[in-house]
Amino acid sequence: MPYSRDEIVSAVLRLYEEVIQHPYMDEDVLILPPPNGWDIISIKGKNEAVLDLLRHLPYLHIEDPYKRLLIHWETVPICYCSPDNHNIAEEIYPLPAHCVYLTRSLDREGTALILDTNEGTLTEYTHVGTNIIIPDEEYEALPESEKWKAHRTTRATELLDSWRRKYEKLVWTVLPNPLGRPQTGRFYSRVRSKAEEERLLQQDLLEPCHVQDDDPSKHAVDIYNTYLRHGWPDHFDKERCRVELLQLEKSWNEGQRRLMDKMNPDAGLFD
Numbered sequence: 001m002p003y004s005r006d007e008i009v010s011a012v013l014r015l016y017e018e019v020i021q022h023p024y025m026d027e028d029v030l031i032l033p034p035p036n037g038w039d040i041i042s043i044k045g046k047n048e049a050v051l052d053l054l055r056h057l058p059y060l061h062i063e064d065p066y067k068r069l070l071i072h073w074e075t076v077p078i079c080y081c082s083p084d085n086h087n088i089a090e091e092i093y094p095l096p097a098h099c100v101y102l103t104r105s106l107d108r109e110g111t112a113l114i115l116d117t118n119e120g121t122l123t124e125y126t127h128v129g130t131n132i133i134i135p136d137e138e139y140e141a142l143p144e145s146e147k148w149k150a151h152r153t154t155r156a157t158e159l160l161d162s163w164r165r166k167y168e169k170l171v172w173t174v175l176p177n178p179l180g181r182p183q184t185g186r187f188y189s190r191v192r193s194k195a196e197e198e199r200l201l202q203q204d205l206l207e208p209c210h211v212q213d214d215d216p217s218k219h220a221v222d223i224y225n226t227y228l229r230h231g232w233p234d235h236f237d238k239e240r241c242r243v244e245l246l247q248l249e250k251s252w253n254e255g256q257r258r259l260m261d262k263m264n265p266d267a268g269l270f271d
Helices: 005-019 048-056 088-092 136-141 144-150 156-168 194-201 218-229 238-263
Strands: 075-077 099-101 103-105 112-116 121-125 153-155 172-176 185-189
Touching: 005 048, 005 156, 048 099, 088 103, 121 144, 121 156, 136 144, 153 156, 156 172, 156 194, 172 218, 172 238, 185 218, 218 238
Parallel strands: none
Antiparallel strands: 075 103, 099 112, 103 112, 112 121, 121 153, 172 185
16 A cells, blocks of 8 residues: 555544543644644655655644653654754654654653655664564664664554554553653553453453452553543543542552662662
């Protein structure tokens, strides 16, 4: 299937519309382009196909330049219609004129989604190499500027729809961060394998889940059950769920601190 600007714009919009249903974001962070597209696009060195796409994409945007919206683990969407956009990813790892970053990583484990307008694909580039699809020795032999091409690549609309469904089915959730730093949200996944993920995505009805207290997924399951108690998806009380999730995160923080203090009783001496 060839590249289609309109199909990618629609797929990005569907993903963003799903993400803003979660208590993490307010609906007004989603901004839509005017009929003729955004007047200003803050990027250089791209061909007309990329610029045309960026002029017509919806974006997630907050006014505070020091806050970062999260849509995946250590991953933030890039808002090209904002004059405040500073895409450090392009400066460090520049891409060809027909390719553009849709997301960038906040840290080493984040995912940079790279759109290729020649092929209509998205590449999931990570610094830790989670998605490398060639042998290690071949990867290390590649020039630095070519290494992103060795990561998993998927039809753009297919990948964007996959992310959307994971949020819809609460396989993924993103919550407000009570600390407010280093980013405004916290990302959780309640699966530990691809097979488990596929099973959950096939479920028609979301039902409460129960695990043992010592299960590593316990916190993610508690988050999932909180969503369901507040009516997700059809009768969702977003604000009440937000309040409970924030309290759940605060309790989790306190539990982690107690655990750290128990493991390192001298840590309190440096507070």
